[in-house]
Amino acid sequence: MQLGAPFIAVAFTLLFTSVLVAWAGAPIGRAYALLIEGGFGSRFAWSETLTRATPLILTGLAAAVAFRARLFNIGAEGQLYAGALAAVAVGGLHGGSGFDASPWLLFPLMMLSAALAGALLLLGPALLKSRLGVDEVVTTLLLNFIVLLFVSMMLDGPMKDPTAMGWPQSVALQDGVQLGKLVARTRMHTGLLWALALALALWALLKYTTTGFAIRAVGANARAAAFAGMPVAWVNVKVALLSGALAGLAGAIEVAGRTGYVTLDMSPGYGYSGIVIAMLAALNPLGVVAASVFVAGILVGADSMSRAVNVPTYIADVIVAVSLLSMLVATMAAQYRVVFRVGSGGVPHAR
């Protein structure tokens, strides 16, 4: 794939959404200037963007690794919540104090259980796919709603914070297992470093290890991989566990780094945005980092733009959605060369 595709896609997206900005009655140039300034224009803007990028990197990696193996995991949103809930279950202040264990033990245990919760949530759909041929797009997507309802039940029931004045929110994490601030007086936390490290690790895994080679081969041509003796079903299970674990960690890191507890609106669709990010990144783990920062900047910038020139914040969702569509088109255009002939009566054809 050509490297130019993401840039062409983004340029087209900004062009397209400028029509909507104009429609909302705002000056296009100023609106975009505010958007970029709001997302990347100051130290505060960068801190907000990178805070927002942290879960997006993780869900983006979850989608990228799964899509590489042609396992279409649309359930990162649910896996994120499952991870968040598992984190609170291990590290929360149950009964006022929570488990009495050293943070050195509790923190890894909390992360591990979050990863496990996400992984197990995706394992079911992956097995259903490989054993019975059930479409994983449907199962993972629908599981999101089941998980959200389950979270809702837990937040109103066993894990409800009694001090939250009736709001459906979980108990808070113990102090010792929260992630530290990266920069004082911002919301940036060390979860960003975790996300970057995992991106690097995933990139290295795919490029340098036998497991990564098998994942790439199975994804690109499962029949050829099976002929060559690769355990296709086992590779798919490994990918499912990896993808689900990454999405689960996104939830745990959000809880441990930002919110401190689980609410039903802690993720404004990070799981779904991860899919867009993975596509924008052409499924490259390092590209996921760049795409996450871009998308996070748009989301953050759209807030401040909306306050200044009265364009609805939904413009951010439109930008992200249109950039996904134009990325798909740009990827296709990079693979085919569309030849238009004028006046010959021939139909355009792709080569």
Add this chain to the structure above:
Amino acid sequence: MIPDSAAAAAAPVLRLHAITKRFGSLLANDAISLELARGEVLGLLGENGAGKSTLVSILFGHYVADAGHIEAFGEPLPPGNPGAALAAGIGMVHQHFTLADNLSVLDNVMLGTEPLWRPFSRRAAARVKLLEAATRFGLQVNPDALIRDLSVGERQRVEILKALVSSDKRQGAKILILDEPTAVLTPAEAESLFDTLQQLIDQGLSVIFISHKLDEVLRVSRRIAVLRGGRLVATVAAAGSNKAELAELMVGRPIDAPTRSARAPGELTCRLRDVGAGGINLDLHAGEIVAIAGVAGNGQQALAEWLFGLQAPPRGQVELRGRVLPAKPREWVRAGVARIPEDRHAVGVVGELPVWENAMLERFDTPALSRAGVLRRAAAQAHARNVIERFDVRGTQSQGLATPTRALSGGNMQKLILGRALMGNPEADTPPLLIVADQPTWGLDIGAVAYVHQQLLDACTQGAAVLLISEDLDEIFAIADRMAVIHQGRLTPARPVAQWTMPQIGLAMAGGAVDHHHAH
């Protein structure tokens, strides 16, 4: 050669004048001029990529030529318009059938000829026309039979009828283009096709017969146009030509027939005992090539999957040097089985991955290529370079080892697969014990076919047992020592190829009683 009809006349029915077509930097057709006389079969011969398909696509209006023009029956043919080609009386039969399996013969013939605005189709009239054409050209079909119930030969008959009937509302096709028509036929079905061609010629039609098989083109054509690298290198009369001359014209250099050094079969390498539902028994010895002939879809695929280590046979067992291996491809590869799958694009390689990663596909987790789960990229690339060099894989000049494998031509892709299989373990460089080659030369051009054959013969001389599954009898007679015929999962005894006669082969392929007299 099919003799011309008495009606053959001087004025050409079709004239291509200096057709030129360029795809990017590739000159697919370079000023090709051709004439087709009434009542003749013109053979269009060329390797894959010589420009045959491009030329007929231009003729039939799928492509527009960059330069040059076409005249049909003295009238200029508007470019890029398949409808105009049909209206001018040009019919085309594609290599891959374009029939709807779940519809009847009549429905298929009517498809595309009926105007969509008419509330009712005119089946009765279409039926009359179909039967008329069927009688006239001696192509017997049942108009109400469903396509899925027909044999491949019958389906092709329907394709031809469809081309003949639908090309023009009143008179039917006058010019028929057949693209690789025998690729899917048994020898007997091919014979019947040649009879049909004779009937067409007798009725005053003209035929362009596209093929890369020399025997056939010599057999059916009056004149033969040879394309090479997009150029028309020669137009020769079939009567005065021969295979060697045509092969040299086609490839541009003399082709050496594969040679082998005589060698008596050695010890038993592989034994199939009562394998599969058909109860296949077969012994393979070191230093011999045993061929499995048969029409496609008679159990070759299952046999190949058992011997590739992909599937365990439902019955019986396969012994390799006395050992029964589990259905795990890696065990078979490790035991010294070199495997060449039929579908090189879909099964042989991962097209998206670079050449060097495909070169290690079967052995990436051996100690030579990875350690503790980490790929030894330098070693793997060195191994790939070795394969490319020893097996003359071309097409990696510009991008090197990172070339995506799908960018290779069919021949070079096959050389990569062959090299990967025959080189064996990158550390030990042990020659293979057994080579299982499923249609190893399918779709390759002459040069690549000769190369593959020579490699198989050389490996055999060095002591490998070779099982060659092939639908190409020429190939079998060229390199195999013994041959058996497979029909519906049953295998005849393997006999030396010289002991088989064509009628016996035809009978065995059709499932006729196998002559057990010669068995062992």
